[in-house]
Amino acid sequence: MTLSFLNAQAKVIVAALTIGAFAIGLDTFVIIGALDVISRDLGISTAAAGWIISIYAFCYAVFAPLNAWMFKGMSRRSIQILSIAIFTIGNLVRAIALDYVIIIAGHVIADVIQKGRSIKIATDTRPGKAADKPSWKETEKGLNKIADTLGRNRLARDIESEEIIELIRPIYERGAKSMADHVRSYMHAAFSWGMKSDNDYRQQSARRFRIPFNPATGIPTEPKVKGTRWLDEDEFVQLYRWLECRDTPVHPPYTRAVRILMLTGQRVEEIASLHIDQWDAKEKIIDWSTTKNDQPHAVPVPNLAAELISSINVNEYGWFFPSAKDPSKPVSHGTLYSFMWRQRDRGVIPYVTNRDLRRTFKTLTGKAGIPKEVRDRLQNHALQDVSSKHYDRWNYMAEKRAGMMKWDKFVRAMLAKKHVKMAA
Template sequence: MAVGKITKTSVEGVVLPPEGKRAYLWDDKLSGFGVMVTHKGVRTYLLQYQMGGRGFKTRRVTIGRHGSPWTAERARERATDLKEMVRKGIDPFDDARMRLLDAIENSRDAARLAFDGYVETFAQKYVDAKGLRSGEDIKAVLRRDLVPTFGKRSLSSIRRSEISDALDTIAARSVSAAIKAHKWLRKLFSWAVDRGDIGASPMEGMAPPGKDGERTRVLKGGELRVVWNAAGEMPEPYRSFVRVLLLTGQRLREVAGMRWSEIDLDKGEWIIPAARTKNKRDHLCPLAPMVIDILKARFPTKESRKGPVFTNDGKIPINGFSKPKAALDGHVTSELQKDDTDELPMMQPWVFHDLRRSFSTGCQSLGFPIEHTEAAINHVSGKRGGLVRVYQLWEYQPEKIAVMSAWARHVEAVVSNDPNNVVPLQAARA
């Protein structure tokens, strides 16, 4: 057994042992402190000790491999600290094992609670599992507005002040977006608390960054013409999607999720199943000739009319509307520059849902009773069963056809920008 002062020179001077063997150099001053050398030249500092003194089992604990950061001097200091632990009755081997297990567990927790990954867990196990109607929007808010900020930060390390800063940044762009981000981030944290993944939510009692008031934006006249023409500059399926959205007044996801199995072009009918409507009622939406023409132009043969109507891959309906809306806004700006009526020097911000409100307001302006307009857009509440539920599908059907046809004629007149072709208001019902 070689004994001597452990220094950089003496450690590196230990002769390599035969293959499969180990060579040791033990310090002549600090008992139990040594270096182990393998036949491949790996030199590792260690401490050998006996809990309880002589007669007890000898144990060894590894300090570290020779080199940076473990020099002979630093290894000696660490060995001295370990011997003090032994003197106090603390077994360094058990302590090192516990530290290793804690480190592994902390590493696993860090990976499991990394914000970007946890967003996906929340999306799958909460948003998707509950089948939330606005699920895609919820996931888009978290992924677009919050994941870039918090990245792989552990959920438990995110501070309230950091969340406030992130929401302020989002609010500078859109108060509405900041309110949505606040709502769903708060839900994500409370869900994590319920699961026992974190002890407390940093957003407990945090007020939203503003108040999202009731929207009243209505697009009229030249604005509808600009949006229609701007949609014409977009690629399919978005060109047709925006125009059908404008003409039918139905909800964004109802139109986006339109399937050929729901449509009878010969009858001019689109039955939206209860599973896809907000009020969970089947809805028969008459299709004006303009809508039918749009659909037939894209799908001229019956063989091509399968699956979702508005799709990028032929398999799933379009979803995620922020990028298409941004592209549409760009085309709107271009159309405003080309518009020569001087009635639209600028256009106030709008969202897709404003097209539905424009439809409703416009149809009332055309002289239709509110109950007919609301029937046309399925803005009806209340649950019914039995035969009543069957017959309600046909409620106000002649009136709904009249509403849809008049609105389409009005849009056609506006789009043509021909004052001689404008539909008179009250006369639209004729």
């Protein structure tokens, strides 16, 4: 893959900006070797001349965050050019100055603007929705790998469909069909965002991607395989009992999280990241302000789940299910998937994924006599009628509570029946 994607004019501009940025960085240190000469010329001590360098640290501490905020509406290119221009003026003042105070003033002028530059250049203030999604970390990781492969500094409009295909093909050929589909989706979403950003009249950024078309549009997606696996009553009890009394050391929060999944039927990423602020112990309700389908969701939990949640001591960060490696973060849904894989491969639990547990809840709650509409509301499925699209999270609360009471009795009966059968 060639990286000769810049035209002659662009190369000149990039070279000029690069040299300018290098000069700005070099300016801070080159003066150290001239302190003795400066002190003699101005008739001051070497220590006083050293303040010319110390003022750099002061300007950096004070003006870096201020400048990043003040110039947040400007494009990175404009900030870089403005920075170099004012830096040049400041250096000219120092070059012709015959007074110590004027030299210090010139140094401040040169430093004030450019110390916030590095912060702003490394950010993008345009609005986006990625960070609001539960899976944004996984998406960011995937996009970083793609950028490293295609060339992180390449212009988006120069990426061709063939390059994306060559990126995806090896992933597909090694059998990771789902991952290949994810990579295609990441690329398609990234280019779509860039094209929409160019045409978004609501934002004032001067930056434009100028992407003529989305190169990932014509790449076919992998046919979706609809899952059909769900646990019958015996398998449900087998898994639940093992999670209560496991035969191998397991990080306790992981087993509790899976039991909550079984009892509530919620999405794995939402239960995994359950925080104390989302739990209303008095009302026995979990309340999410945003979920995967961008809708708020409040769900009453069955008494079994409420008892389990109330027995958990959240950690100092407020997580019910903290990560074993980093308690400041919740366990990732990927870790819960891995945990389930390891146990089912040992043969101690039924063959099941966390998504199968959500399907199991839908199926067994139907067997318990809960209407489909209420089950959809409980699981926060995206309904297409007008009232559902503008649905208040507290609507249908009475129906949802009644449904969860039925489900609680059904689960207790299952566990008791199987327990009696095993005792006999």
